[in-house]
Amino acid sequence: MKIQCGTCGAEQTVLNPVAVSVQCPYCDAISLLVDKEWTRTGKKSRLSQGFSRLYRGAFCRIEGVEYQIVGRVRYSFGRGFWDEWFSLTEMGKGVWITEDDHTFAVQQRVEATDITKQQGKVSLHDEVSVEGRTYRITEMGKAVCLGLEGELPKEILPDEQYDYADGTSLDGDYALGIEYDDEPPTVFIGRWIHPREITIL
Ligand SMILES: [Zn+2]
Structure with missing residues (x-):
């Protein structure tokens, strides 16, 4: 799909069929899909590249599956930040790869009714x-959203914030992420992946 930036007029090709947010690669303006129309937000975002091995446009292989990175959101948690890389598989499925302190997890959204049906939020040290x-x-x-780039399947703008809870499986191998950005909250799980398990293609 080709779209035209409402701010600078540049044309760009959107790879992600479920993108609802795109950043113009020329002027950094963010547009959102509202009622099937790409709409200017008046916000711009530019992220420093940081020290990650991943980058927008990269192709990588993790556990035998190939991904193309098409977007990124960076969040602050106060003492630092982490990145959420949005990527597409060869089949066109959208997947978030979270990167926190050079450790990665390919996230999978789950129902997790134990959490979503619970009254209120989980608490620190809870077992779920x-x-x-x-x-x-x-x-x-x-x-707190520090910035974003590329094509994203959710509407998030710089400075927007939500409460979150993170957990680790008792064996230490899996990550749990709960985002209280909606009702019910969004829950993701994923196996922790060492950087050497990621091949940049
Ligand atoms: Zn533009």
Whole structure:
């Protein structure tokens, strides 16, 4: 799909069929898909590249699956930040790859009714069961969007914030992420991946 930037007029090709947010690669302006129309937000975003091995446009292979990175959101948690890379598989499926302190997890959205049906939020050190695995909540805080780039499947703009809770499985192998950005909250799980398990193609 080709779209025209409402701010600078540049044309860009959108790869992600479910994108609702795109950043213009020329002027950094962010547009959102509202009622099937690409609409200017008046916001711009530019991210420093940082020290990640991943970058927008990169192709990489993780556990035998090939991904193309098409976008990124960076969140602050107060003492630092983490990146969420939005990528597409060869089949066109959208997947978030979270990168926190050079550790990665390919996230999979899950129903997690134990969490979403619960009254209120989880608490620090709670143990919750998701898809047959037990996780302990290790961190809770407020995520503030520091910036974004590329094509994204969700509407998020710089400075927007939401509460989150993170957990780790009792064996330490899996990550749990709860985003209190909606009702019910959005829950993701993913196996922790060492950087050497990622091949840049
Ligand atoms: Zn533009």
